[in-house]
Amino acid sequence: MNTYAVLLRGINVGGKNRVPMADLRRCLETLGFTDVSTLIASGNVVLRADLHPDEIAARIEDGLPESFSFEDALIKVRVLSRDQFHAVVDNKPTGFGEHPETYHNDAIFLMGIDSARAMSVFSPRDGVDKVWPGDGVIYSQRLSSQRTKSRLGQIVGTSEYRSMTIRSWNTTMKLRALLDTVSDGC
Incomplete structure (x- = not known):
């Protein structure tokens, strides 16, 4: 089992x-x-x-x-x-999730789409957002003090968003x- x-x-x-x-x-x-x-x-x-x-x-x-x-x-x-x-946790970008006092980190799990297609709907704001493709996941990091300026929310209106589910890094680690x-x- x-x-x-x-x-x-x-x-x-x-x-x-x-x-x-x-x-x-x-x-x-x-x-x-x-x-x-x-x-x-x-x-x-x-x-x-x-x-x-x-x-x-x-x-x-x-x-x-x-x-x-x-x-x-x-x-x-x-x-x-x-x-x-x-593998999602072990293959995270260097430093990702290691400074929760400074950054809000999410693992965006993909469902039936690949990372390249998913990445096409992200438009990170310089100095606020960073996104990295992974195997079946997108890693998203936002500067906590600038979260209201983040462009992460723009993915919600896309058809690709229907093939994603987001978990905070804290929830990912607890899971x-x-x-x-x-x-x-x-």
Whole structure:
């Protein structure tokens, strides 16, 4: 049995598509997954399964609408193995996430698009924003004192944005720790 990080795009955002985490855990267990754990209410899950990541994503994308009513039908799922998730952290740009008092850092996980296509919608503001492509992820850093001048929000109106889900670096690191705990505990 393998342990996976599951990122759900489109739930519990701006009061839409509300999914209580206890209900999400029960739903995922009903779908056949084990050792299901959630982290904060924004669609971060760790679970165990004997399926390929694409099969897990499809099962969840098909199963969620049967258990929950969504205002927006665009619910996407990104599944990463423990090694894939560790690679996102291990391959971060030098210094990324290491100065949270100065910079706000996000991992923007890609769902069905490559980094080159995703990067095309970013237009970082000099002295405020920096973005780097990764394998299945975009690393975004904003100078905290200038966050209101950031251009990161401009990606929201693009069609590519529908294939992205954003996690703060703090959440990413907590999810990695949870992934390790579940992996080590089983």
